[in-house]
Amino acid sequence: xxxxxxxxxxxxxxxxxxxxxxxxxxxxxxxxxxxxxxxxxxxxxxxxxxxxxxxxxxxxxxxxxxxxxxxxxxxxxxxxxxxxxxxxxxxxxxxxxxxxxxxxxxxxxxxxxxxxxxxxxxxxxxxxxxxxxxxxxxxxxxxxxxxxxxxxxxxxxxxxxxxxxxxxxxxxxxxxxxxxxxxxxxxxxxxxxxxxxxxxxxxxxxxxxxxxxxxxxxxxxxxxxxxxxxxxxxxxxxxxxxxxxxxxxxxxxxxxxxxxxxxxxxxxxxxxxxxxxxxxxxxxxxxxxxxxxxxxxxxxxxxxxxxxxxxxxxxxxxxxxxxxxxxxxxxxxxxxxxxxxxxxxxxxxx
Amino acid sequence: xxxxxxxxxxxxxxxxxxxxxxxxxxxxxxxxxxxxxxxxxxxxxxxxxxxxxxxxxxxxxxxxxxxxxxxxxxxxxxxxxxxxxxxxxxxxxxxxxxxxxxxxxxxxxxxxxxxxxxxxxxxxxxxxxxxxxxxxxxxxxxxxxxxxxxxxxxxxxxxxxxxxxxxxxxxxxxxxxxxxxxxxxxxxxxxxxxxxxxxxxxxxxxxxxxxxxxxxxxxxxxxxxxxxxxxxxxxxxxxxxxxxxxxxxxx
Numbered sequence: 001x002x003x004x005x006x007x008x009x010x011x012x013x014x015x016x017x018x019x020x021x022x023x024x025x026x027x028x029x030x031x032x033x034x035x036x037x038x039x040x041x042x043x044x045x046x047x048x049x050x051x052x053x054x055x056x057x058x059x060x061x062x063x064x065x066x067x068x069x070x071x072x073x074x075x076x077x078x079x080x081x082x083x084x085x086x087x088x089x090x091x092x093x094x095x096x097x098x099x100x101x102x103x104x105x106x107x108x109x110x111x112x113x114x115x116x117x118x119x120x121x122x123x124x125x126x127x128x129x130x131x132x133x134x135x136x137x138x139x140x141x142x143x144x145x146x147x148x149x150x151x152x153x154x155x156x157x158x159x160x161x162x163x164x165x166x167x168x169x170x171x172x173x174x175x176x177x178x179x180x181x182x183x184x185x186x187x188x189x190x191x192x193x194x195x196x197x198x199x200x201x202x203x204x205x206x207x208x209x210x211x212x213x214x215x216x217x218x219x220x221x222x223x224x225x226x227x228x229x230x231x232x233x234x235x236x237x238x239x240x241x242x243x244x245x246x247x248x249x250x251x252x253x254x255x256x257x258x259x260x261x262x263x264x265x266x267x268x269x270x271x272x273x274x275x276x277x278x279x280x281x282x283x284x285x286x287x288x289x290x291x292x293x294x295x296x297x298x299x300x301x302x303x304x305x306x307x308x309x310x311x312x313x314x315x316x317x318x319x320x321x322x323x324x325x326x327x328x329x330x331x332x333x334x335x336x337x338x339x340x341x342x343x344x345x346x347x348x349x350x
Numbered sequence: 351x352x353x354x355x356x357x358x359x360x361x362x363x364x365x366x367x368x369x370x371x372x373x374x375x376x377x378x379x380x381x382x383x384x385x386x387x388x389x390x391x392x393x394x395x396x397x398x399x400x401x402x403x404x405x406x407x408x409x410x411x412x413x414x415x416x417x418x419x420x421x422x423x424x425x426x427x428x429x430x431x432x433x434x435x436x437x438x439x440x441x442x443x444x445x446x447x448x449x450x451x452x453x454x455x456x457x458x459x460x461x462x463x464x465x466x467x468x469x470x471x472x473x474x475x476x477x478x479x480x481x482x483x484x485x486x487x488x489x490x491x492x493x494x495x496x497x498x499x500x501x502x503x504x505x506x507x508x509x510x511x512x513x514x515x516x517x518x519x520x521x522x523x524x525x526x527x528x529x530x531x532x533x534x535x536x537x538x539x540x541x542x543x544x545x546x547x548x549x550x551x552x553x554x555x556x557x558x559x560x561x562x563x564x565x566x567x568x569x570x571x572x573x574x575x576x577x578x579x580x581x582x583x584x585x586x587x588x589x590x591x592x593x594x595x596x597x598x599x600x601x
Contacts, residue, residue, distance in 0.1 A: 027408060027409060028409055029498075030409050030411045030418075030420070030495075031396075031409070031410065031411050031412060031494065032494050032498060032499060032556075032564045033494045033495045033496055033497050033498050033499060033500045034498045133558070142497075142539065142541065143497060143498055143539050145498075189370050189372050189373055190370075191369050191370050191371065192369035192370060192371045192377045192379075193369075234514075234516075235513060235514055235530075235531040235532075236382070236531075237382060237383065237384055237413075237414045237415055237531075237533075238413060238414060238493075238495065238496075238502060238531075238533070239377065239379075239413045239414070239415070239416050239418065240371065240375070240377065240411040240413055240416070240417075240418025240495075241371075242371040242372050242374065242375040242418070242420070243372075244372055245371060245372075249516065249517060249518070249544065250514070250515070250516035250517065251516050251517050262495070262496040262497065262541075263411060263495045263496060264411070264413055264493070264495030264496050264502070265496065266514065266530075266531055266533075266544075267514075267544075269371070272370070272371050272372035272375075273372070274372060274373055275372065275373065275374055297370060297373050297423070297428055300372070300373035300423075301373050301423045301424070301427070304373065304423060304424060305424060308424060
């Protein structure tokens with residue numbers, strides 16, 4: 001694709017399937033049927049952006065377990081990676097899974113699906129130069145909106161960067177313990193159509209156990225577990241769908257609707273995953289086991305407030321002094337470099 | 351025109367139900383049927399909220415029988431939002447929009463209408479009977495949703511009321527005309543669906559480069575003009591060159 005004449009460029013050397021550009025989402029057009037898209041794990045997306053001094057909702061690469069190799073062209077770039085516990089390396093040297101560094105001209109950064117997690121975010125200090133569609137860079141591949149020509153990132157893509165602010169000199173591990181989230185329990189608010197299910201079916205839904213199916217993408221995560229039955233049929237008059245809505249189609253197998261979900265739909269929605277637990281569910285790999293826990297609106301809002309407070313304190317980056325040290329050694333360092341972050345917006349989720 | 355009016359909700363004066371879609375979206379539900387009077391109340395609330403959006407609200411999504419309000423619960427709490435909506439719905443005026451009637455060309459040839467034989471068999475009709483019934487009706491655009499510019503239509507003849515598939519089928523082509531659950535949609539984008547593809551229109555209901563990117567609005571009316579395969583191919587070429595082949599008239 002075309003890039004700006006001046007400034008450094010991120011060049012994609014190779015890319016597995018499913019890596020896209022995502023900002024905080026394309027908001028305001030659900031009424032016309034336009035999906036918001038945006039990050040699958042908004043907490044990790046915000047963390048990576050804040051670690052390079054960008055606003056929390058800036059455009060970043062959302063990297064799938066398919067992985068990606070990139071290099072810098074025409075200058076160096078300040079980048080940060082955060083999300084699942086992916087395997088990262090810079091010119092062949094291993095890095096910690098959440099890291100901020102200067103990507104020098106010609107240096108090769110490899111990101112691979114590592115020990116756990118399904119998504120990680122590569123944020124670049126400054127602004128990625130891609131066209132906006134309805135006010136957003138968020139990629140929605142099913143409709144060809146946003147990102148690079150509405151598609152996933154592929155080898156050969158070159159993304160121009162408009163830089164703002166100065167680079168930090170050092171490489172450092174991002175201190176983000178909130179990204180270490182066990183799956184175990186996913187909190188939900190029951191409804192909006194839980195009255196389409198008898199009490200024993202609500203009990204079965206909460207008890208599980210549920211397993212993340214291999215059938216999952218940015219649109220939806222299919223779940224395996226007890227078959228649920230409807231008390232009042234499974235055709236409802238189509239209504240709005242929030243991210244995290246758990247719809248139960250006729251076969252009784254729940255589907256969690258995620259960032260690329262359709263704006264409306266016609267299967268009963270037994271419950272909705274709370275905003276702060278969406279990223280945790282998104283990071284789960286196929287076969288992961290969990291159960292649901294019903295919480296009140298007040299509890300869900302309290303969890304949101306905690307998450308917002310975490311990010312408002314800023315992102316700490318611990319310096320990695322010598323690049324030839326092993327990542328295990330470097331992770332053991334306890335030197336506080338200081339706070340890089342700016343203040344995030346009020347709330348990360350729709 | 352009216353499909354099934356729930357006797358309990360036929361009155362336009364009943365208070366709405368408030369349902370939670372998580373902690374950041376509130377569903378204001380005026381009924382659970384496809385009914386122009388209920389949809390008018392949805393569009394009236396939508397209009398008044400858009401005119402003066404309460405601080406902390408983000409998006410309003412009108413659907414057949416409910417309005418979904420996306421909000422930031424750290425800026426406005428649920429009780430405050432419900433109180434605002436109650437105040438508006440207690441005094442909501444009738445919805446007065448500028449409705450148009452659209453005529454969309456539609457081909458019912460099984461080469462494009464992939465599921466018409468399957469749907470007709472389930473309904474106990476012949477293919478031609480199903481196509482004729484669908485092509486004669488006038489539909490109301492209750493909302494847009496699911497995909498950019500996709501209208502949801504009420505007014506499906508009783509003989510074409512068919513349950514959705516238990517599990518979704520693979521993606522259909524752009525322009526597919528689908529029925530399911532007593533409703534009809536025209537799908538501008540290829541998508542998997544739990545509905546039945548019974549026709550296809552060559553028109554594009556969403557086109558990024560067009561001045562009006564979204565062709566059809568909630569509150570409009572829609573008819574289908576049956577065309578054969580050869581006409582479809584001709585119109586498809588004209589659409590590709592930028593022409594709008596749907597016809598619009600004042601309702």
